[in-house]
Amino acid sequence: MKVAYGxxxxxxxxxxxxxxxxxxxxxxxxxxxxSLDVLVAPGxxxxxxxxxxxxxxxxxxIPVVHTGYSPGTKENSWIVPIKDPxxxxxxxxxxxxxxxxxxxxxxxxxxxxxxxxxxxxVARLWLPIxxxxx
Numbered sequence: 351m352k353v354a355y356g357x358x359x360x361x362x363x364x365x366x367x368x369x370x371x372x373x374x375x376x377x378x379x380x381x382x383x384x385s386l387d388v389l390v391a392p393g394x395x396x397x398x399x400x401x402x403x404x405x406x407x408x409x410x411x412i413p414v415v416h417t418g419y420s421p422g423t424k425e426n427s428w429i430v431p432i433k434d435p436x437x438x439x440x441x442x443x444x445x446x447x448x449x450x451x452x453x454x455x456x457x458x459x460x461x462x463x464x465x466x467x468x469x470x471x472v473a474r475l476w477l478p479i480x481x482x483x484x
Contacts, residue, residue, distance in 0.1 A: 383410035391416040394432040408460035426459035
Protein backbone atom coordinates (compact mmCIF):
# COMPACT_ATOMS: atom_id res chain seq x y z
CA MET A 351 0.00 0.00 0.00
CA LYS A 352 1.23 3.50 -0.84
CA VAL A 353 0.19 6.46 1.31
CA ALA A 354 0.89 10.00 0.10
CA TYR A 355 1.79 12.57 2.72
CA GLY A 356 0.12 10.31 5.27
CA UNK A 357 0.68 9.75 8.88
CA UNK A 358 0.44 6.04 9.50
CA UNK A 359 0.57 4.59 13.01
CA UNK A 360 3.99 3.13 13.84
CA UNK A 361 2.58 -0.34 14.49
CA UNK A 362 1.27 -0.46 10.90
CA UNK A 363 4.52 0.89 9.45
CA UNK A 364 6.46 -1.86 11.21
CA UNK A 365 4.57 -4.46 9.14
CA UNK A 366 6.68 -3.44 6.16
CA UNK A 367 3.95 -3.42 3.52
CA UNK A 368 3.14 0.30 3.62
CA UNK A 369 5.16 2.87 1.72
CA UNK A 370 4.92 6.58 2.57
CA UNK A 371 5.38 8.71 -0.56
CA UNK A 372 6.02 12.46 -0.36
CA UNK A 373 5.93 13.92 -3.87
CA UNK A 374 7.92 17.15 -4.09
CA UNK A 375 6.41 18.62 -7.26
CA UNK A 376 3.63 18.18 -9.81
CA UNK A 377 5.56 15.64 -11.88
CA UNK A 378 6.25 13.46 -8.84
CA UNK A 379 2.63 13.76 -7.73
CA UNK A 380 1.35 12.66 -11.15
CA UNK A 381 3.84 9.78 -11.14
CA UNK A 382 2.59 8.77 -7.69
CA UNK A 383 -1.01 8.64 -8.92
CA UNK A 384 -0.04 6.71 -12.05
CA SER A 385 1.82 4.16 -9.92
CA LEU A 386 -1.40 3.15 -8.17
CA ASP A 387 -3.77 0.38 -9.16
CA VAL A 388 -6.61 2.09 -7.28
CA LEU A 389 -6.82 5.37 -5.35
CA VAL A 390 -8.84 5.18 -2.12
CA ALA A 391 -10.08 8.45 -0.57
CA PRO A 392 -12.27 7.35 2.36
CA GLY A 393 -12.91 10.64 4.16
CA UNK A 394 -15.92 11.11 6.38
CA UNK A 395 -16.28 14.89 6.58
CA UNK A 396 -17.31 17.51 4.04
CA UNK A 397 -18.92 14.92 1.79
CA UNK A 398 -19.95 16.43 -1.53
CA UNK A 399 -17.08 18.92 -1.39
CA UNK A 400 -14.49 19.19 -4.11
CA UNK A 401 -11.57 16.87 -3.34
CA UNK A 402 -8.30 17.35 -5.23
CA UNK A 403 -7.03 13.76 -4.81
CA UNK A 404 -10.26 12.46 -6.37
CA UNK A 405 -9.88 14.79 -9.36
CA UNK A 406 -6.14 14.18 -9.69
CA UNK A 407 -6.54 10.41 -9.60
CA UNK A 408 -9.30 10.59 -12.19
CA UNK A 409 -7.18 12.86 -14.39
CA UNK A 410 -4.33 10.34 -14.24
CA UNK A 411 -6.62 7.52 -15.35
CA ILE A 412 -6.68 5.73 -12.00
CA PRO A 413 -9.88 4.12 -10.64
CA VAL A 414 -10.99 6.11 -7.60
CA VAL A 415 -12.91 4.75 -4.61
CA HIS A 416 -14.24 7.48 -2.32
CA THR A 417 -17.01 8.33 0.09
CA GLY A 418 -18.78 11.00 -1.94
CA TYR A 419 -16.45 13.77 -3.05
CA SER A 420 -16.76 15.99 -6.12
CA PRO A 421 -16.10 15.60 -8.99
CA GLY A 422 -16.68 11.90 -8.34
CA THR A 423 -20.06 10.41 -9.21
CA LYS A 424 -21.36 6.86 -9.45
CA GLU A 425 -20.77 7.12 -13.22
CA ASN A 426 -17.06 8.00 -13.03
CA SER A 427 -15.85 6.45 -9.78
CA TRP A 428 -16.76 4.02 -7.03
CA ILE A 429 -18.61 5.54 -4.06
CA VAL A 430 -18.70 3.65 -0.76
CA PRO A 431 -20.37 4.38 2.59
CA ILE A 432 -18.29 6.20 5.20
CA LYS A 433 -16.36 4.16 7.76
CA ASP A 434 -17.00 0.89 5.90
CA PRO A 435 -13.66 -0.87 5.22
CA UNK A 436 -15.46 -3.97 3.89
CA UNK A 437 -17.19 -1.88 1.19
CA UNK A 438 -13.83 -0.36 0.24
CA UNK A 439 -12.25 -3.82 -0.01
CA UNK A 440 -15.14 -5.12 -2.15
CA UNK A 441 -14.84 -2.14 -4.50
CA UNK A 442 -11.08 -2.56 -4.86
CA UNK A 443 -11.48 -6.30 -5.55
CA UNK A 444 -14.20 -5.56 -8.14
CA UNK A 445 -12.04 -2.92 -9.84
CA UNK A 446 -9.01 -5.19 -10.03
CA UNK A 447 -11.11 -8.02 -11.49
CA UNK A 448 -12.85 -5.69 -13.97
CA UNK A 449 -9.62 -4.07 -15.16
CA UNK A 450 -8.38 -7.48 -16.25
CA UNK A 451 -11.50 -7.82 -18.39
CA UNK A 452 -10.89 -4.45 -20.06
CA UNK A 453 -14.04 -2.64 -18.83
CA UNK A 454 -13.12 1.05 -18.96
CA UNK A 455 -16.51 2.83 -18.92
CA UNK A 456 -16.00 4.55 -15.57
CA UNK A 457 -12.41 5.51 -16.37
CA UNK A 458 -13.57 7.08 -19.64
CA UNK A 459 -16.27 8.99 -17.73
CA UNK A 460 -13.64 10.04 -15.17
CA UNK A 461 -11.39 11.40 -17.91
CA UNK A 462 -14.29 13.42 -19.32
CA UNK A 463 -15.18 14.79 -15.87
CA UNK A 464 -11.59 15.70 -15.11
CA UNK A 465 -11.24 17.72 -18.33
CA UNK A 466 -13.98 20.05 -17.04
CA UNK A 467 -11.40 21.33 -14.56
CA UNK A 468 -8.49 21.61 -17.01
CA UNK A 469 -7.11 25.03 -17.92
CA UNK A 470 -8.31 24.97 -21.56
CA UNK A 471 -11.94 24.46 -20.49
CA VAL A 472 -11.79 26.83 -17.51
CA ALA A 473 -10.13 29.54 -19.62
CA ARG A 474 -12.88 29.27 -22.27
CA LEU A 475 -15.46 29.84 -19.53
CA TRP A 476 -13.68 32.73 -17.80
CA LEU A 477 -12.16 34.62 -20.71
CA PRO A 478 -15.46 36.21 -21.83
CA ILE A 479 -16.18 37.22 -18.24
CA UNK A 480 -12.75 38.75 -17.77
CA UNK A 481 -13.07 40.62 -21.07
CA UNK A 482 -16.49 41.97 -20.07
CA UNK A 483 -18.32 39.89 -22.67
CA UNK A 484 -20.03 37.41 -20.35
